[in-house]
Amino acid sequence: MLRWWFTAFVVGCLMSPAALEAATVKISGDTPRQNITVTIEDAKVDAVLEDLRKRYGFEVSGLENATGGEALSTTMSGSLQNVIERLLRNWNHMIVRSPDSKSGIAKVMILNASYGAAPQPSPAARASGDPLTESLPPGA
Numbered sequence: 001m002l003r004w005w006f007t008a009f010v011v012g013c014l015m016s017p018a019a020l021e022a023a024t025v026k027i028s029g030d031t032p033r034q035n036i037t038v039t040i041e042d043a044k045v046d047a048v049l050e051d052l053r054k055r056y057g058f059e060v061s062g063l064e065n066a067t068g069g070e071a072l073s074t075t076m077s078g079s080l081q082n083v084i085e086r087l088l089r090n091w092n093h094m095i096v097r098s099p100d101s102k103s104g105i106a107k108v109m110i111l112n113a114s115y116g117a118a119p120q121p122s123p124a125a126r127a128s129g130d131p132l133t134e135s136l137p138p139g140a
Helices: 002-014 045-056 080-087 123-128 131-135
Strands: 024-031 035-043 059-061 072-078 091-097 105-115
Touching: 024 045, 035 045, 035 080, 045 059, 045 080, 045 105, 072 080, 080 091, 080 105
Parallel strands: 059 105
Antiparallel strands: 024 035, 035 072, 091 105
16 A cells, blocks of 8 residues: 555655646637637637537537647637637638638638748848848839
8 A cells, every 4th residue: 555655645745836737728608709708828829719619519620730839728718700810810820711611611721830930021121131122022
């Protein structure tokens, strides 16, 4: 009996505090077209989207592309579409709206695994060293 307690104590001490903390996503609000609140604690985008999908019944594709990125801890309020847009602001995504669904959203598609990548400057902008020339029309 004493050996079991000792083993349990050692294993407990070796586990990191991060491993003991579980990610949580709390969703409140029954009018997703108007206002919901999503409270996120140490959860990644894919877990938040999965919980929103279960709650409001829309389809998600490309979820495997959203496994990267950092864990989030924040609270977001607004329409479901607004919350999803903010949640995916650094991901290449598309939201398909639906007038027939209660949530107003039929599907969320995460297009690829490019998280937060800025567009590459044009060859002219790289050559000039001026990042502003990238946005100017040719000959300007």
